[in-house]
Amino acid sequence: MTRKLKPDRGIQGLVPAIFSVVLFFCTLVIFGYQAAFNTLGIIILVYSLVFGFWPFARTGNAYILVSAFYLVFFGLVLLQVDIKGDINNPMANPGNELKLSMIFVYLFLIWLIYLVALKKLKWRGREIMELAAWDVEEALDTYTERPRPAGVVDYSKYDIIDFGNYLKRNLVCMSYQEENRVVLLPIKMSNEFAMLYQPNFDYLSKTWISFGFDGNVSVHISRKDYLDYRDDLSFDHLCESLGKLMITFAEFYMKGDKVRIMDRLNSVKLGYFS
Amino acid sequence: MKFEEAARFGTYISKSFAKDIFRLLNNYRDISASEAASRLGLHIQTVQDFLETMADLGILEKKEAVERKRPYFRYTLKIQKIAFEINLAEELKNTDDNSLEFSKIREKKNAGVRFSLARNGQFFSSVTIWVGKGRERSEKKISLTTTQGIFLFNLPFPDGEFLSLDEIRIKAGIEKEQMPEIIDLVEELIQCKVIECVNI
Numbered sequence: 001m002t003r004k005l006k007p008d009r010g011i012q013g014l015v016p017a018i019f020s021v022v023l024f025f026c027t028l029v030i031f032g033y034q035a036a037f038n039t040l041g042i043i044i045l046v047y048s049l050v051f052g053f054w055p056f057a058r059t060g061n062a063y064i065l066v067s068a069f070y071l072v073f074f075g076l077v078l079l080q081v082d083i084k085g086d087i088n089n090p091m092a093n094p095g096n097e098l099k100l101s102m103i104f105v106y107l108f109l110i111w112l113i114y115l116v117a118l119k120k121l122k123w124r125g126r127e128i129m130e131l132a133a134w135d136v137e138e139a140l141d142t143y144t145e146r147p148r149p150a151g152v153v154d155y156s157k158y159d160i161i162d163f164g165n166y167l168k169r170n171l172v173c174m175s176y177q178e179e180n181r182v183v184l185l186p187i188k189m190s191n192e193f194a195m196l197y198q199p200n201f202d203y204l205s206k207t208w209i210s211f212g213f214d215g216n217v218s219v220h221i222s223r224k225d226y227l228d229y230r231d232d233l234s235f236d237h238l239c240e241s242l243g244k245l246m247i248t249f250a251e252f253y254m255k256g257d258k259v260r261i262m263d264r265l266n267s268v269k270l271g272y273f274s
Numbered sequence: 275m276k277f278e279e280a281a282r283f284g285t286y287i288s289k290s291f292a293k294d295i296f297r298l299l300n301n302y303r304d305i306s307a308s309e310a311a312s313r314l315g316l317h318i319q320t321v322q323d324f325l326e327t328m329a330d331l332g333i334l335e336k337k338e339a340v341e342r343k344r345p346y347f348r349y350t351l352k353i354q355k356i357a358f359e360i361n362l363a364e365e366l367k368n369t370d371d372n373s374l375e376f377s378k379i380r381e382k383k384n385a386g387v388r389f390s391l392a393r394n395g396q397f398f399s400s401v402t403i404w405v406g407k408g409r410e411r412s413e414k415k416i417s418l419t420t421t422q423g424i425f426l427f428n429l430p431f432p433d434g435e436f437l438s439l440d441e442i443r444i445k446a447g448i449e450k451e452q453m454p455e456i457i458d459l460v461e462e463l464i465q466c467k468v469i470e471c472v473n474i
Contacts, residue, residue, distance in 0.1 A: 144432055149428055183395070236433045
């Protein structure tokens with residue numbers, strides 16, 4: 001299948017790692033090994049809160065806790081490292097607590113790699129936008145900022161809320177419940193930071209699919225996401241296709257075929273971090 | 275009486291001197307603008323405009339008179355009763371209902387318009403359009419009624435299939451009785467180049 005989206009070359013996801021490494025070496029040069037490891041340990045513990053427990057609280061995805069606990073034990077290891085000697089001749093002195101922490105680090109690391117391989121920690125916005133554009137033809141100058149009615153469904157309010165929560169837990173879409181509808185935002189990898197950490201995040205200016213409690217489904221595609229496609233696609237067709245895709249996902253969910261949603265997303269075969 | 279004529283008549287009849295001029299016209303067999311102006315202590319042009327307008331509206335009769343000097347007009351009251359009636363239903367209906375009835379519409383490409391969603395997200399509350407060119411360019415915001423907002427929400431996209439007003443009305447679930455306000459909006463948006471239309 002030819003990809004419709006431009007390749008993902010964003011490095012936003014690497015920024016925390018780059019920052020930690022730079023800080024580690026700066027501290028190492030100025031204050032020595034012990035201070036460098038301890039500083040890095042504190043940073044990693046902060047990361048576990050920011051990139052682990054906070055996203056878990058926002059999404060309810062329990063797999064994120066594996067990443068959070070990995071970071072916690074990794075941070076503890078770094079804090080417990082006791083280095084004797086000088087900068088030219090360091091000697092680590094592992095205690096029992098350190099050894100126990102190391103075991104947990106390895107356990108969570110293996111578990112984490114397994115989850116990454118299963119794409120359990122991957123935001124699926126890119127897959128959704130690829131699937132929506134699957135059979136959409138090119139057409140010039142067709143973009144418009146307004147939402148489009150995409151169909152009608154016949155589900156109860158609580159079914160729709162449950163569906164939104166399921167997609168949120170599985171990192172397929174972020175869901176926002178409003179007075180009379182649920183708004184679903186497909187989040188691409190690296191785009192989750194604004195959603196998670198930006199105060200007053202304006203989700204209605206992003207790409208969204210809304211399921212009204214009266215059954216009306218509407219679709220809005222942001223200009224940024226539209227320009228992320230390689231070609232100028234027929235906008236009407238693209239919105240219709242995205243709406244139909246989400247209505248299909250809703251049908252799968254209501255029928256209890258939740259696994260089909262993930263199967264459909266996995267059929268796109270994108271990279272683990274894009 | 276046509277709306278524009280009524281507006282003209284209303285403007286002049288509301289003048290403070292209108293009744294005095296009519297009294298003169300009633301008392302004199304005929305009178306010129308200069309005679310009336312000197313009698314009432316008004317500027318001759320003021321009285322001239324008043325008499326000309328009343329003559330145009332068919333309330334006065336004007337006759338050209340030639341005495342010694344250059345020609346001028348003398349005015350006579352033609353009617354004793356003025357019926358002031360405007361048929362609003364006839365006068366205020368949309369200018370060209372039929373042309374839109376046989377047209378199909380959709381959003382124009384690159385219309386450069388901003389649609390603002392209502393709080394419930396199911397229709398638009400306003401449309402903001404850039405009008406004018408260069409330094410004269412300004413933002414024009416049209417606040418929409420709920421019906422208009424629902425109609426625009428269902429307007430076909432720039433590359434969507436053209437639809438007639440009635441097709442969009444049915445799709446949006448709007449009553450036929452509410453079409454005049456829709457037609458009014460569509461006419462305005464066609465003028466602002468937000469909507470394009472083709473004849474069926």
